[in-house]
Amino acid sequence: MTDKDPLEPFFEAARTERAEPNDAFLARLAADAAAVTAERAAPAIRSAPASPLRRMLEAIGGWPSVAGLATATAAGIWIGVAVPDLTTNFVPLSSETTAFELVDLVPGYGDFIAEEG
């Protein structure tokens, strides 16, 4: 770029006639920046890391499912300790022709039914 560059007066004119941003446009850009900051902050609040207990509860369906889980656990312990006839006198349904007495279907209650007679 020298003094003899025939284009220099044109470039100089273009530099002087540069499009300047007005206040409204600058305010719009600053508002965009603030909006992006707000966007960034919002998901951070929503996605605060959950505790391992909470994540586990959510995975199995929340607190209501814990009640069912506790009942099933208690029942399992009871079956393990008491070993009722129900668990030992299992009768396989091997044939459609097999006839069953009530005592066969509910063997644990056989004695009770006999007594009631």
Next chain:
Amino acid sequence: MPFDALSDASDEALLVAYGNGDNAAASALVMRLTPRVLGYAARVLGDRAEAEDVVQEAMLRLWRIAPDWRQGEAKVTTWLYRVTVNLCTDRLRKSGRSVEIDAVVEPDDGRASIEATLIQTDRAAALQTALETLPERQRQAVVLRHIEGLSNPEIAGIMDIGTEAVESLTARGKRALVRILSDRREELGYDYD
């Protein structure tokens, strides 16, 4: 960041501060960077409203990458110019205003009276008309080099080409501008040797 610190801080430091939630740093960047890229976009697109759209989009992208900005890897101005250049290219291509290489035509002959006073506005307008006939890459390189005043290596980084390619683009662009404007040299007030 305090106001005094804002004016002294580098673009990169301001962007990092903004990425950490400092909106005042973003306002400082807006004041500092917008005039540069708006001037460029308006000159290349030849339309103020379109240039504002492009600059708003480019700045929006800057805000979004701010949290991931790594100081020292790139200059904010180079990054912003690059995005602006690409957005302008997209606009020119979509609107069919981009000119194929070597398909330079003479400018519209909407010439003012030869006796008209040779004022700066006329020259800027004549240059604009001539620029709009250049192939888009030449136009972008000439505007970045001779109006925005960037160095060839900076332009190479912005346009993602080599320095020699920048020199070639600006040289060809200037030759075309001289050819186009030479027809109007009396009217616009300059002489060749």
